[in-house]
Amino acid sequence: MSWLILGLALWSGAHFFKRVAPQARAAMGARGKLLVTVLSLLAVVLMVIGYRAADFTPLYTPLPGMGHANNTLMLVSLFLFGVGGTKGTLYPKIRHPMLWGVVVWAVAHLLVNGDLASVVLFGGLGLWALISMLLINRSEVWLAPLGGRGLKGDMMNLVGTLVLLGVIAMIHQWLGHPVFMGTYS
Template sequence: MLVLILGVALWAGAHLFKRAQPARRAAMGEAGKGLITVLVLLSVALMIVGYRGADFIPLWSSPAFLTHLNNLLMLLAFYLYAASGLKTAITRRIRHPQLTAIKTWAVAHLLVNGDLASVILFGGLLAWAVVSVIVINRAQPVWKKPAPAPVSREIMAAVGAVVVMVAVMLIHNWLGVTPWG
């Protein structure tokens, strides 16, 4: 569990460093981007190793129907993430679509994974995303909405979300986790 906790903490610290220490991060220049990238990749590796190696300590048992809600929320999360890059209509309503996608992803996984390692991983990343939104909104209280986008971007985001969803589900199956229900 310690490796998992270190991974989540490193992820949060690496991502929040720019907001917590803006002068120090600015002083690092371009080299700072490389360091942050290495720290983020290390955090992902620690989270994967820690999660896969953690003992299964059950906290609750999820009813089977939540698998379908999880899948629906995951499709929404993938759409929000794609919409962020394409600046679709929803990005005019949601200020932080990528962080909202992470929060949706985390909640979806907490619904169907009632063990301690899952609470640490998904709950920790949910907490990081919530804190990130708060910190960003305090640092930049004025939000300039993106310009309206053509419908073609909406279609690209929706199709992209479905394609990524299928790919991720197939990877889950390959890893021995059946997300289909």
């Protein structure tokens, strides 16, 4: 569990650095971006190792049928991740679509995983995303972006979402956690 917590702390620290110490981060220039990238990758590795190695300590039992809710929320989450890149109809309407995608992803996984390691990982990343939105909103005025691709962007995003969901399902299957078979862990 300590590797998982260290990974979460490293992820949060690397991402909060720009918001907590903007002058120090700006002074680092491109080296700062590289540092955040390296720390983020290391954090992901630590979170994966820590999560996979953690003892199963049940905290609650997920309700029956939550697997379907999880799958639906994952579609929403992945779609939100693509909003900024494909610039569809939601692009000028949603601030922080990727961070909202993380929140939806976290909720989806908490619906089907009731163990301590899952609550720490998914709850921790969901909390990080919410705090990130608060910090960004406090420090920057949002000017809704103009333009975009409209429905074409939405269709591009939908296709990308479905492909990515398929890849994620295959990875989960490979790891022993099938996502469409009614077995969730």
